[in-house]
Each structure stands twice: as structure tokens, then as C-alpha cells.
Amino acid sequence: MAGLGSVTLISYKNKQYAITCEHVVHNCSLFFSGAGKGDTPSINEKDILRCKNLKLITTCELHDIAILSGYNPDSKTKKSFYPLEESDSITFESLSKNLGTLCLFDGVWGKYTQKGPWNDILYFDTCYVSAWSGIANVKENEIIVDFAAKEIIEKRTDVFPKLAEVEATGGTLDFSGCSGCGLWVKFMSKPVLIGILLGRAICDVKTQHLIRFTPIWKIKKILGKI
DSSP states (O other): OOOOOOOEEEEETTEEEEEEOTTTOOTTOOOEEOOOOOOSSSOOGGGOOOOEEOEEEEEETTTTEEEEEOOOTTOTTOOOOEEGGGGTTOOHHHHHTTTTOEEEEEEEOGGGOEEOSOSSSOOEEOOEEEEEEEEEEEOSSOEEEEOOOOOOOSOOTTTOGGGGGOOOOSSOOOOTTOTTOEEEEEETTEEEEEEEEEEEOOOOTTTOOEEEEEEHHHHHHHHHTO
16 A cells, blocks of 8 residues: 545536545556444454445546546445535635635545554554635635644544644644545535645745645536546
8 A cells, every 4th residue: 555545525417426636546556435434343254345446537637636436335434425516606706705714624644544454455543634724825726725733623542542642733734645635615504615635835834834725616627528
């Protein structure tokens, strides 16, 4: 395993997709979905869920986006797909007029996700990280948000003992593994998807902690070409 990434499950024009970053996928890689959640401290072979392999449909190097399909509908996780049509109001023009709007992302915290010591199965203790802040800048090709580590929410030290050492520094956190997760805002009492996390932006880390996102209007253009 080379590393971890996140995906955002969306539906668009009656089709279902899993979106992540182009830099997350690699040639000759397999992508799995629908992993089951363990209910006991040991693994029972009868309970092992055989995950379905996802299909890589297309990639866009310019916007660092990869589109996959084939999420297992029989998955124990029962994830729902966000209807992308609910983001129709999110445009470059509308978002540019609303700088400072509170937004949120939630992704896999790769630094603290642990892999089981087995060669014939994939088993992870998966840690997640959430962060929220105001939109700092909006460009045609990217959304910029300043995510300073001001507070650690729901630090589950019972499940992830290593988190006991993690403290909010007011500065940068390692977001490795979050690439591909969604950026959300609240609109009309509903969560609305506005972008996909790419990675850090070049900035002065002493005063800024900028993260780049591909805007949802660019995602729609990529999907429109499939």
C-alpha cells in the first residue's frame, strides 16, 4: 500500500460516482469500496466482507480529479450518494460574493490510520479528521480556505491511543489521506457540496494554513464529458 485517500460519493444525471484526486490513483492500482465495520476486537472469517473493485472512468490532471464508479450497493456501510444537482446554486459568481462563509470537510486522517498485520486481507483502524473555517478566496479553478488547527474535535483516544499526543497548535495539521474528500457549506438548512480537497496551497505557514479545493462547477464539466 502506497497511501490513503478519501472519496466523495455523488449522483449526477441518474448515475453514481466516487470522486477523488488524480494524484491519489496510480497505474495498476485497485480501488475498493464498501468495507465493513468490525463489531468485535478479533476478525471472524465468516464476517469478512469482500469489497467490490471500483472502476476508474476518467482522470483530469489539470484539476487533479479522478472519477470512479462501481460502489457496492450491498455494502454494510450503506453510504448514500449526494445528488450533485443540489449544488446547482454554487457558481463562481455566487461563491465569490460570499467570502468568509463557514465551510467544513471531513476525511481520512492517514497519519493516524493503522493497517492490520495480515497479508491476505485488508484491515484498517480508520481515523477521521474534521475541520471548518471561512472561505478565504475563490478563483475560477480553485477554492482556497484557511484551516488553522484551532481545535481537535472528538479525539477518540479509546480507539486511537496515538491521538493523545495530538494537540491543536493554531497552525498546520497533516491532512494526508484527506485528498478527495468534500468541502461543504450549509445552505437552506442543508449541507451543500462546493469542492473537492486537493492539498495545501503555497503560503506563509507562519500566518496562513491554506488548503486548495477543486470547485464543484469544474467537477460538473468533467462529468458532462463522460
